Amino acid sequence: MKSSIRFSIKFIIGLLLLFAIFIIAMIFGAAETSLQDVWNALFSNLKNDQINILREIRFPREIGAVVVGAALAVSGAIMQGITRNPLADPGLLGLTSGANAALAVTLAFFPMVNYFGITIACFIGAAIGAIMVFSIGAMKKGGFSPLRIVLAGAAVSAFLYAIADGVGIYFKISKNVNMWTAGGLIGTNWSQLSIIIPFVCIGTLIALLLSRQLTILSLNEEVAVGLGQKTTLIKTILFIVIILLAGASVALVGNMAFIGLMVPHIVRAIVGTDYRAIIPMSVIAGAILMLVADTLGRTINIPFETPVAAIIAIMGLPFFLLVVRKGGGAFQ
Amino acid sequence: MVRLYTDDLSIGYGERLIVKDLSVQIPDQQITTIIGPNGCGKSTLLKAITRIISHQSGSIVLDGKSVTKENTKQLAKKMAILPQTPESAAGLTVGELVSYGRFPYQTGFGRLTTKDYEVIDWALQVTGTLDFKYFPVDALSGGQRQRVWIAMALAQETEIIFLDEPTTYLDMAHQLEVLELLQKLNKEEKRTIVMVLHDLNQAARFADNIIALKAGQIVKAGSCEEVISKEVLRDVFQIDAEIGVDPRTKKPMCITYNLLKGE
Numbered sequence: 001m002k003s004s005i006r007f008s009i010k011f012i013i014g015l016l017l018l019f020a021i022f023i024i025a026m027i028f029g030a031a032e033t034s035l036q037d038v039w040n041a042l043f044s045n046l047k048n049d050q051i052n053i054l055r056e057i058r059f060p061r062e063i064g065a066v067v068v069g070a071a072l073a074v075s076g077a078i079m080q081g082i083t084r085n086p087l088a089d090p091g092l093l094g095l096t097s098g099a100n101a102a103l104a105v106t107l108a109f110f111p112m113v114n115y116f117g118i119t120i121a122c123f124i125g126a127a128i129g130a131i132m133v134f135s136i137g138a139m140k141k142g143g144f145s146p147l148r149i150v151l152a153g154a155a156v157s158a159f160l161y162a163i164a165d166g167v168g169i170y171f172k173i174s175k176n177v178n179m180w181t182a183g184g185l186i187g188t189n190w191s192q193l194s195i196i197i198p199f200v201c202i203g204t205l206i207a208l209l210l211s212r213q214l215t216i217l218s219l220n221e222e223v224a225v226g227l228g229q230k231t232t233l234i235k236t237i238l239f240i241v242i243i244l245l246a247g248a249s250v251a252l253v254g255n256m257a258f259i260g261l262m263v264p265h266i267v268r269a270i271v272g273t274d275y276r277a278i279i280p281m282s283v284i285a286g287a288i289l290m291l292v293a294d295t296l297g298r299t300i301n302i303p304f305e306t307p308v309a310a311i312i313a314i315m316g317l318p319f320f321l322l323v324v325r326k327g328g329g330a331f332q
Numbered sequence: 333m334v335r336l337y338t339d340d341l342s343i344g345y346g347e348r349l350i351v352k353d354l355s356v357q358i359p360d361q362q363i364t365t366i367i368g369p370n371g372c373g374k375s376t377l378l379k380a381i382t383r384i385i386s387h388q389s390g391s392i393v394l395d396g397k398s399v400t401k402e403n404t405k406q407l408a409k410k411m412a413i414l415p416q417t418p419e420s421a422a423g424l425t426v427g428e429l430v431s432y433g434r435f436p437y438q439t440g441f442g443r444l445t446t447k448d449y450e451v452i453d454w455a456l457q458v459t460g461t462l463d464f465k466y467f468p469v470d471a472l473s474g475g476q477r478q479r480v481w482i483a484m485a486l487a488q489e490t491e492i493i494f495l496d497e498p499t500t501y502l503d504m505a506h507q508l509e510v511l512e513l514l515q516k517l518n519k520e521e522k523r524t525i526v527m528v529l530h531d532l533n534q535a536a537r538f539a540d541n542i543i544a545l546k547a548g549q550i551v552k553a554g555s556c557e558e559v560i561s562k563e564v565l566r567d568v569f570q571i572d573a574e575i576g577v578d579p580r581t582k583k584p585m586c587i588t589y590n591l592l593k594g595e
Contacts, residue, residue: 216432222415225384227488228408228436273423 007277010270014284018066021288025062025295026054030303033058056189064188064196065294066287068249069259071200073286074207075245076260077267077278078238081218085149086265087320090126090246091257093153097160098129099250100181104164107180108171115251116195118180123247125160130243132156181254184308185294188252196248203244204283210238211275218275255309258316259286265319289315335360336381336492336524341390343373343380343548350376351548353390358492363518363525365535367559368545369569374528375416375496377545381526382413382494394492408436412485416496416528426472426480427465430455433487455486458521459513475506482513493517495527499534507531511538533585536560537578544568560584566592 026038031053040046041054072090079088090096102125106113113121136152164181168174207214213234217224224231249256263286264278270285271277290308293315297308336358343351351373358364358381366374379385381392383399392399394410412433433455434448444452456462459479464472469480478498485493498514499507515538517523529535535542535556542559544551545568552564565573565586573589 212435212438216435219429219432220415222379222384222413223432225404226382226408226411226413226415226485227432228405230404268423274428 007271011280011284014281014288018284018288018291021291021295022062022066025065025291026058028295029058029298060190060193061185061188061294062291063193064185064252065290067193067197067200068185068253068256069263069286069288069290070204070283071245071249071286072256072259073263073267073282073289074204074279075242075249076262077264077275077282078207078214078242079260080264081214081275081278082235082238083149084218087150087261089257089259089261090242090249091255091260092150092157094129094133094156094160095126095243095246096129096250096255096257097157097164098127098132099123099125099247100255101125101160101163101167102128103180103250104167104173104177107173107176108167111173115192119195119199119248119251122251123243126243126247126250129156129160130239132160181250182307182309184253184256184297184305186305192252196252199244199248203241203248204279206237206241207245207279208276210234210241211279214238214275214279215273218273253308256312257309258312258320259289262316262319263289334358336392336394338381339391339393341377341380341387341392343376343385343387349388349548351380351387354548354550355390356543356550356553358524358526359541360524361518361522362540363515363527363538364541364543365527365529365539366543366545367529367532367535367568368551372545372568373548374545376548378413378494378496378526378528382411383407384413384415405436408488408490410490411492411494412488412490413494414481414485414496414498416500424469425466426456426461426469426483427452429469429480430461430483430487433484436488451489452487455483458486458517459483473506475502475509478502478506478510479513482510486517491522492524492526495525497528497530499529499531507534514538532560532565533578536583536585537581557584560586565589 023035023038027033027035031050033050033054037050037054041051041059076089079090079093080086099122102121103118106118106121110117133149133152133156136156137149164177165174168177213229216227216229217231217234221231246260263282267278267281267285271281293308293311297306297311300306334357337356339355341351341354342349354377366377368374376385380387381399383404386400394402394407399407430452431444431448434444434451437448453462456465459482461476461479461483464476464480469477472480482498495514498510502510511534514525514527518525539556541554542556543553544559544564551568552559560575561584562573562575565571570592571589572592574587575584576587577583578585
């Protein structure tokens with residue numbers, strides 16, 4: 001099929017671009033490092049200060065950027081497909097705020113919790129947040145209108161952020177909570193990655209396996225049933241995937257809106273509306289966007305960090321407005 | 333022998349029943365249309381038979397097996413459904429959309445086989461949309477788009493096709509075009525067609541059987557001559573109708589009508 005060849009070419013170009021940007025992201029930063037250092041850090045056994053910084057600080061951080069970017073982009077793509085809502089995004093639909101609130105509560109009641117515990121808490125929180133938004137959105141007859149879901153998402157998110165803040169203040173752990181939720185990729189280490197990466201890989205793999213089902217679901221639910229899809233089962237599995245991906249992202253970087261919203265729209269413009277192409281391309285595009293944002297965050301104001309969330313938000317806002325104005329392109 | 337029938341079927345949301353104790357047979361290889369006033373349960377009945385919505389009691393039987401117990405993918409090889417005004421599939425080409433009709437026959441990641449491509453081209457050919465194969469669906473007119481959706485249902489290769497108001501939003505010529513296509517499929521391909529229609533004269537002209545519904549119950553089911561009658565229309569639509577014979581098709585037609593007054 002011609003289109004699958006064209007997709008392969010786009011995918012390979014995307015991969016090469018991702019690799020190039022990854023190398024660039026590795027070179028630039030507060031500590032001066034050269035391409036030679038990066039090469040040695042990745043492919044040799046040599047040791048010196050530069051190489052150690054690269055191996056223990058910058059490398060895990062950029063891997064973290066790739067993983068989180070991919071996870072958020074894929075979860076956004078799935079959400080937009082299931083809800084047929086161009087504004088769906090883990091940040092807008094209560095998952096991020098739910099995970100945040102769960103994080104604060106966990107830190108308050110189990111201060112000694114390990115990273116695995118935090119990750120699990122984020123999954124549970126993301127699930128609760130999403131369930132709240134969807135049940136409020138579905139309360140009125142007529143199901144999920146895009147607008148009602150976004151309104152419910154805004155209200156629930158505000159509520160859950162308030163809980164996170166309240167818990168932080170009451171238990172005097174605000175600083176600790178903030179370190180998690182607003183810290184971005186700062187301090188990402190290998191042991192965190194070893195917990196997060198399996199979840200993201202499993203989630204992405206399931207998303208890929210169900211991508212054709214998702215395309216059919218995104219057409220129209222009645223059509224999907226008529227074509228013999230077990231829609232309830234598929235939606236349930238995809239919902240779990242979204243929670244894994246969004247929850248893992250929050251556990252690693254805290255709040256990160258707009259990636260899940262933006263990337264699928266960009267990807268659709270490149271590869272069309274088939275989720276068999278959208279999902280893998282979202283992995284790459286999400287990773288690239290996050291790498292670029294993080295590299296900017298580390299370099300615009302050396303030696304100070306500019307929060308990645310702020311950079312993404314600055315890039316995301318005009319985009320959000322564009323989606324609203326165009327009515328979501330592929331969804332019209 | 334009738335392959336598809338319902339037995340004491342009741343459908344509703346919560347306490348409110350929309351269809352009550354409805355038993356009806358769908359004759360094989362014929363065109364059946366369902367008529368009735370707004371909110372009488374036409375679409376609901378169609379959705380329940382095609383397992384899009386669940387029913388509260390009674391049964392729907394296809395080939396001796398309950399539709400709700402049958403594997404949904406197997407069922408999709410036996411019956412196709414075209415819902416009322418599906419959202420436009422933005423970004424998809426006509427060929428891609430029609431290829432989704434092959435979904436029930438695919439496993440896993442869904443590579444199309446030679447057989448699939450043949451069926452897709454055949455479906456496009458029959459519906460007269462082969463020329464648009466590589467066009468985006470949203471670039472087509474309403475009538476063309478409807479034919480593409482019908483092509484997708486055809487690519488499912490089912491003996492039974494359900495359509496919920498397939499002529500909505502189309503002008504007269506395009507309505508006729510869609511209905512003639514369905515008639516051709518029925519005559520040449522022996523497909524059983526079940527559809528909801530609003531226009532009584534179109535129903536009478538194209539159907540072999542008509543089911544007239546009112547408040548979730550059958551008022552009359554039978555041939556066009558039996559159903560398109562002064563009495564039935566009075567009961568179903570509360571209209572006083574003048575019934576004549578279409579000079580071209582010799583089918584009954586409602587020539588003019590008034591609302592019933594003072595009842």
